[in-house]
Amino acid sequence: MNVEKLVVIGQGYVGLPLAIRAVEAGLDVVGLDVDGGRIKRLAHGDSFVEDITTARLGRALASGRYHPSTEYADAEGFDICVITVPTPLRDGTPDLSFVEQAGTGIGPYVRRGTTVILESTTYPGTTDELLRPLLESASGLHSPGDFHLGYSPERIDPGNPTWRLENTPKVVSGLDEAALHRVDAFYRRLVERTVPVDSTRVAELTKLIENTFRQVNIGLINELTMLSHHLGIDVWQAIEAAETKPFGFMPFRPGPGVGGHCLPIDPCYLSWQVRRKLGRQFRFIELANDINHEMPEHVAQRVMAGLNRAGRAVTGARLLLLGLAYKRNTGDMRDSPAVEVAHLLRALGAQVHAVEPYAEAQHLPDGVTVVELTEAQVRRADAVVVVTDHDCFDYDLVSRHARYVFDARNRCRGPAVERL
Ligand SMILES: NC(=O)c1ccc[n+]([C@@H]2O[C@H](COP(=O)([O-])OP(=O)(O)OC[C@H]3O[C@@H](n4cnc5c(N)ncnc54)[C@H](O)[C@@H]3O)[C@@H](O)[C@H]2O)c1
Structure with missing residues (x-):
C-alpha cells in the first residue's frame, strides 16, 4: 500500500x-486542531506534550512533511485520517460532540478508497452507529463499499519511557475485511505489532476492558486499605507479600483516589451504554467509582485525626502537600485527587502549601501556596502529606525532618510517618 497523506485530527x-511517528515513518502529515494556540506553538517547534521533545518536533518540521493546521481544508486529498479528539463526560454522560465535529469537518474530504480511523476512547458501537452516518451524509459515499472505516484504541501512557507508541501492540479493526486490511497495513508502518480483531465493537470494548480493569482493582485495594486501617493491619506489607506469588496475582496499590482523563471517565462510557442498551447497572463500575471518589475525603480525615493525636487542630495548621498532579512524574492536574485533598483540607481551615515542580502556574488551584521542598518548609509544617509521589522528591529529607507525615503512597519511613 502506498499511503501518501495522513490527517490526524486533534494534536494533544x-x-x-x-503524527510525529507517522512523519518519521515517511508519511506526509497534516496535524489538525481547532485550538489555534496549540497549532501556533507546534508550528514554532514548541511541544507541550512531555513524550515529544522539542528536538523531535523540530526534526519533523524540518522534514517538510509535518504541517500543523487549524483548517480542515488542508485535509483535501488525504488517504488516511485518524481522529484523536477528547471524549469527556458531561453531567455523567458521554459527550461525543468533539467526535461529531471532527466527523462533520472531515466528511466533505472523504473520497472513494480513503480510510478513516477513530482512536478516541468511547463506548462500543460509536464508530458504526455515530461516526459512519456522519461521514456518509457529509461525503455522499458509503462504508463499507466506497470508503473504509475502522477503530483502533490508543494505549499511550504519557511519561512512560519504556512503553511507547511504537513498541506497544496496537489493536486494529474495520467495519469489514477490506477496512481491517487497510487499518492494519497503516499501523504496521508505525508500530512493531498489531492485533487485528473481528469488529470495531470488539476494539472499542477492548480499551474499556483495560481501563475498567484498572479502575475496579484500584477500587478494591482502596476499600481494603480503609478496612485494614480499622482492623489495624498493614495493607502495604500484605500487598508486597501477595506479590511474591508467581502466578494468578497482579498488585495494585492504594492511593488518594483516581484522576486524569481516563480512569474516572472511560468506565462510565461502558456503564452508560449498558444502562442505555440493556436497562441494567454495571455494578462493579458503580461501586469502584464510589469507593475511589471517597478516597480524598478519607485522606483529609486521616490527616485531621493525625493532627488531633498530636494535640493540634486542623484549623490554622500549616500543611505541606507533596504533589498536586493526578499522576506521578507529570504536571497533569485534570481531575486530580491531590487537588481535591488540598481543597478539603483548606475547607477544614488549614493553611495549605504544596510542592509541585511539574505544574504550570496558571493551572494551580486557588488558595494553595506553592513552595520548594526544603528542610525549612518541612520543619515549619504541622503535617506533610505525600499525595503524588514524584520521583524527584527527597523522601529521606521529609522522613527525617517532619513532625508528622501522612503518606498516601508508601514512600516515607520513620517514627513520624503514618501510611494510608
Ligand atoms: N492522554 C492519554 O493518556 C490517553 C490514552 C488513551 C486514550 N486517550 C483518549 O484519546 C482521546 C484524546 O485524548 P487526548 O489526551 O489526546 O486529549 P487532548 O485534550 O490532549 O487533545 C485533544 C485535542 O483535540 C482537539 N480538538 C477538539 N475538537 C476538535 C475538532 N473538532 N477538530 C480538531 N481538533 C479538535 C483539542 O483542541 C485538543 O488539542 C480521548 O478520547 C482520550 O480518552 C487518551
Whole structure:
C-alpha cells in the first residue's frame, strides 16, 4: 500500500505522538486542531506534550512533511485520517460532540478508497452507529463499499519511557475485511505489532476492558486499605507479600483516589451504554467509582485525626502537600485527587502549601501556596502529606525532618510517618 497523506485530527497527548511517528515513518502529515494556540506553538517547534521533545518536533518540521493546521481544508486529498479528539463526560454522560465535529469537518474530504480511523476512547458501537452516518451524509459515499472505516484504541501512557507508541501492540479493526486490511497495513508502518480483531465493537470494548480493569482493582485495594486501617493491619506489607506469588496475582496499590482523563471517565462510557442498551447497572463500575471518589475525603480525615493525636487542630495548621498532579512524574492536574485533598483540607481551615515542580502556574488551584521542598518548609509544617509521589522528591529529607507525615503512597519511613 502506498499511503501518501495522513490527517490526524486533534494534536494533544494522543494525536501529536501519532503524527510525529507517522512523519518519521515517511508519511506526509497534516496535524489538525481547532485550538489555534496549540497549532501556533507546534508550528514554532514548541511541544507541550512531555513524550515529544522539542528536538523531535523540530526534526519533523524540518522534514517538510509535518504541517500543523487549524483548517480542515488542508485535509483535501488525504488517504488516511485518524481522529484523536477528547471524549469527556458531561453531567455523567458521554459527550461525543468533539467526535461529531471532527466527523462533520472531515466528511466533505472523504473520497472513494480513503480510510478513516477513530482512536478516541468511547463506548462500543460509536464508530458504526455515530461516526459512519456522519461521514456518509457529509461525503455522499458509503462504508463499507466506497470508503473504509475502522477503530483502533490508543494505549499511550504519557511519561512512560519504556512503553511507547511504537513498541506497544496496537489493536486494529474495520467495519469489514477490506477496512481491517487497510487499518492494519497503516499501523504496521508505525508500530512493531498489531492485533487485528473481528469488529470495531470488539476494539472499542477492548480499551474499556483495560481501563475498567484498572479502575475496579484500584477500587478494591482502596476499600481494603480503609478496612485494614480499622482492623489495624498493614495493607502495604500484605500487598508486597501477595506479590511474591508467581502466578494468578497482579498488585495494585492504594492511593488518594483516581484522576486524569481516563480512569474516572472511560468506565462510565461502558456503564452508560449498558444502562442505555440493556436497562441494567454495571455494578462493579458503580461501586469502584464510589469507593475511589471517597478516597480524598478519607485522606483529609486521616490527616485531621493525625493532627488531633498530636494535640493540634486542623484549623490554622500549616500543611505541606507533596504533589498536586493526578499522576506521578507529570504536571497533569485534570481531575486530580491531590487537588481535591488540598481543597478539603483548606475547607477544614488549614493553611495549605504544596510542592509541585511539574505544574504550570496558571493551572494551580486557588488558595494553595506553592513552595520548594526544603528542610525549612518541612520543619515549619504541622503535617506533610505525600499525595503524588514524584520521583524527584527527597523522601529521606521529609522522613527525617517532619513532625508528622501522612503518606498516601508508601514512600516515607520513620517514627513520624503514618501510611494510608
Ligand atoms: N492522554 C492519554 O493518556 C490517553 C490514552 C488513551 C486514550 N486517550 C483518549 O484519546 C482521546 C484524546 O485524548 P487526548 O489526551 O489526546 O486529549 P487532548 O485534550 O490532549 O487533545 C485533544 C485535542 O483535540 C482537539 N480538538 C477538539 N475538537 C476538535 C475538532 N473538532 N477538530 C480538531 N481538533 C479538535 C483539542 O483542541 C485538543 O488539542 C480521548 O478520547 C482520550 O480518552 C487518551
